[in-house]
Structures are given as structure tokens and as C-alpha cells.
Amino acid sequence: MPKSVKISLLAVSVVLVLSIFLGVNASGVHAASDPTQEGAYRQINVYGEVLQHVQSDYVEVPNIPAVTNGALRGLLESLDADSSYLTAADYQAYKADKGGKAQVGINVSKRFGYATIVSVVPGSPADKANLTDGDIIEAIGTQDTRDLSLAMIQLLLEGAPGSELHLAVIGHHKAEPDKITLNRVVVAEPPVTDTLYENASILYLKPMVLDHDHVSQVEAKLKAMNKSGTKKVLLDLRNVAAGDMPEAIRLSNFFLKSGTIATLSGQKFPRETFTADAAKALDPAGPLVVLVNRGTSGPAEVVAGAIQDNKRGDLVGEKTFGEGSMQKTFDLPDGGAVILSIAKYASPSGKQFEDDAVTPGTLVASNMDDLGVDVAPAKTEAGAKAPEPKKSAEPDDQLNKALDMLKSKTA
Numbered sequence: 001m002p003k004s005v006k007i008s009l010l011a012v013s014v015v016l017v018l019s020i021f022l023g024v025n026a027s028g029v030h031a032a033s034d035p036t037q038e039g040a041y042r043q044i045n046v047y048g049e050v051l052q053h054v055q056s057d058y059v060e061v062p063n064i065p066a067v068t069n070g071a072l073r074g075l076l077e078s079l080d081a082d083s084s085y086l087t088a089a090d091y092q093a094y095k096a097d098k099g100g101k102a103q104v105g106i107n108v109s110k111r112f113g114y115a116t117i118v119s120v121v122p123g124s125p126a127d128k129a130n131l132t133d134g135d136i137i138e139a140i141g142t143q144d145t146r147d148l149s150l151a152m153i154q155l156l157l158e159g160a161p162g163s164e165l166h167l168a169v170i171g172h173h174k175a176e177p178d179k180i181t182l183n184r185v186v187v188a189e190p191p192v193t194d195t196l197y198e199n200a201s202i203l204y205l206k207p208m209v210l211d212h213d214h215v216s217q218v219e220a221k222l223k224a225m226n227k228s229g230t231k232k233v234l235l236d237l238r239n240v241a242a243g244d245m246p247e248a249i250r251l252s253n254f255f256l257k258s259g260t261i262a263t264l265s266g267q268k269f270p271r272e273t274f275t276a277d278a279a280k281a282l283d284p285a286g287p288l289v290v291l292v293n294r295g296t297s298g299p300a301e302v303v304a305g306a307i308q309d310n311k312r313g314d315l316v317g318e319k320t321f322g323e324g325s326m327q328k329t330f331d332l333p334d335g336g337a338v339i340l341s342i343a344k345y346a347s348p349s350g351k352q353f354e355d356d357a358v359t360p361g362t363l364v365a366s367n368m369d370d371l372g373v374d375v376a377p378a379k380t381e382a383g384a385k386a387p388e389p390k391k392s393a394e395p396d397d398q399l400n401k402a403l404d405m406l407k408s409k410t411a
Contacts, residue, residue, distance in 0.1 A: 210243025288313030
């Protein structure tokens with residue numbers, strides 16, 4: 001097949017993807033009148049020229065399908081971490097995945113081109129290996145995470161119970177990755193932790209995921225609190241990155257009797273506003289402090305944003321991770337697919353979590369990386385450095401600051 005024909009076919013594939021992205025038919029490329037779309041269509045010509053130079057002038061004969069796949073992946077990932085391009089083979093594996101497999105207890109996203117750990121499930125293999133939020137997963141097995149979509153990264157982290165997962169991880173303040181091997185297990189999220197402080201006047205609640213079961217546990221504990229006479233609540237959403245948006249809205253409503261909880265909107269997605277229902281409020285007036293950190297993501301950010309913007313309580317800790325969008329999958333003619341963010345959640349003040357995250361009113365740096373007890377290191381590959389054991393327990397500055405603030409409040 002002549003070079004010109006090959007390049008034309010590749011350019012057409014890019015046009016198809018861009019047409020889906022822009023919501024127009026490929027036949028309307030030359031007829032488009034929207035200035036924004038015209039700019040995008042001009043870029044197609046630029047792409048064609050770049051491809052021509054790569055094909056004819058690169059130092060060696062390039063693998064054009066790999067080049068094109070990389071270009072399409074970069075196109076989607078330039079939008080946000082959750083938008084992905086899947087090749088036909090990737091999409092087939094993605095559709096075949098039914099979930100429910102074993103894992104190592106990490107929630108991931110993509111930052112700086114690589115897979116990044118958002119949070120770690122306590123007691124999981126990842127936790128025992130001292131992995132923590134902010135660590136960068138450079139490779140999964142032999143595959144560089146720069147060359148993988150987020151959807152495929154999440155798929156590769158799963159596997160059969162007992163199977164091995166090989167990771168190259170760059171930890172905090174390290175330049176070179178540690179190569180570690182973890183055994184996948186069926187990770188069970190721990191139940192909501194509750195503790196009473198200050199002569200039982202402060203109820204501390206710590207969910208690790210905002211799903212229906214854990215939010216219902218919080219609900220039960222708040223109802224019991226109302227009967228016991230406890231009046232102050234400390235809600236710890238640090239390292240809470242998993243869950244469901246409807247459950248986050250339900251949890252927010254426990255503390256709000258009126259006002260906006262969040263909004264959801266997109267270019268072609270009708271704006272939806274989630275409003276507090278007074279009948280569902282359990283503790284709408286008592287002193288409240290919410291703990292957040294860089295591992296607070298997605299549903300937990302909705303709760304934090306609702307509490308902060310409605311001036312219902314104080315936020316303490318660090319700026320959150322920044323996630324909160326809705327995706328839709330578009331099939332492509334070649335058997336591949338585009339996973340595209342079509343709407344984003346925003347706080348009552350209008351700040352989109354994906355873009356702005358949530359910054360607490362009281363900033364306290366985390367010393368949680370130094371907390372914990374010594375644990376046996378994970379098995380490492382030959383010649384690789386084992387993870388360092390965790391240091392002895394130290395004071396939790398964020399928790400102590402939140403408790404001090406609650407102690408000074410009148411119930």
C-alpha cells in the first residue's frame with residue numbers, strides 16, 4: 001500500500017475520533033462554521049504533516065500504528081485523567097472484565113503522565129508494603145504506565161486471588177523506582193471507625209469508602225449520637241477516594257437541611273443541581289470539622305465542598321486530589337473506543353473538583369507518612385531494594401488541630 005494511502009487512512013481515523021469528541025459528523029469537517037471547531041479541524045492538517053515527516057524523515061522506519069495510538073491516547077489524556085483511548089484489543093479486554101477480582105488495595109489516577117496512587121486501603125498488601133498517596137507507579141510488570149490509559153491501568157492492577165503483581169514505584173523524595181511484588185487479595189474495606197473524644201463530647205467518624213453500606217453505617221452512628229447526647233462531630237475523609245457520588249450527596253445531606261450540595265454539568269449534559277432535603281438531615285447544626293488531605297478524592301470531595309461552601313463546618317488538612325467527572329464510552333469503527341468525560345461535578349460555589357479540588361480553610365501539613373508500626377516488607381524482585389519499614393507512631397497533627405478546634409466550639 002502506498003505511503004500516501006496509509007497516511008490518509010490514519011488521518012481519517014483521527015478525524016473520526018475528533019468528530020466524536022466534537023459531536024459532529026466527519027463529513028461536516030469542511031463545512032463547520034464554529035470558530036472553535038474550525039481550529040480543531042486545522043489541527044488535523046497539522047497532524048497529517050507531522051505524520052508525513054515521521055513516516056518519511058524519522059531516523060528509522062517508525063511503527064506507524066504505535067505512533068497513531070500514542071497520538072490518540074495523548075489527545076484524550078490532555079483533557080483529563082479519566083478520558084481514555086482504547087485500542088480494539090484494549091477495548092475487548094475492558095468489556096470482558098466483570099469486576100470483583102482481587103487487587104492490592106490502591107486507588108489510582110494519572111498525574112504527570114504516570115499512574116499515581118491516590119489512596120491506600122488500610123491493612124491491604126499495598127499498605128503493608130508502605131505504599132502511600134502520591135507514590136508514582138512507573139511500571140506494571142513490563143508495561144510503562146505512560147503508555148497505558150487509566151482504564152487499562154486499573155484493569156492490570158486486578159487479577160486472581162494470590163496472583164503476583166509486579167510494580168516499579170517511585171516513592172516520596174526518591175529518584176529511582178523500587179521494584180516490588182505484591183500478592184493480590186480480595187480487599188475488604190474496613191467498617192466505619194468511631195471514637196469518642198473529650199469526655200464523649202466529640203464523635204470521630206472515619207469511613208474508608210463512600211458506598212451505600214459505609215454511608216449507612218455513618219447514618220446509624222449519627223442517629224445513635226443524637227440519643228446519647230454527644231453534640232460535636234469530627235468527620236475524617238482523609239484518603240477516602242472510592243465510592244459513589246449519590247452516596248456522597250446522601251452523606252452531605254446528613255449535615256445540611258438546606259442549600260446546594262453539588263452541581264453536575266457538561267457541554268451537552270443538562271445542568272443538574274443536588275439540593276439538601278431537610279427531612280434527611282440528621283445533624284444540621286452541631287459543631288462539625290472535616291479532615292481532608294491529598295488522598296481525599298471524588299465523592300469525598302463532594303462532601304467536603306458542600307460542608308465548606310455552605311459554611312456548615314470547618315475543613316482542616318491539605319488540598320484534596322481533584323477528581324469528579326462522569327464518563328461515557330463511544331465505540332469506534334475499528335473496534336476501539338473512546339472513554340470521554342462528558343460532565344463535571346462542582347461545589348456550590350461553582351468550583352469544579354476536577355480543576356480546582358478543595359482547599360481547607362485551616363491548612364495543616366500531613367505527617368501521616370511517618371505514622372504506623374513496623375511491618376514485614378513486601379517481597380522484592382532480585383536485587384531490588386525492599387521498602388523501608390514504617391517509623392514508630394507520631395502525633396497526628398491534623399487530627400489534633402481538628403480536635404482543638406472542636407473543643408473550643410460551644411455545642
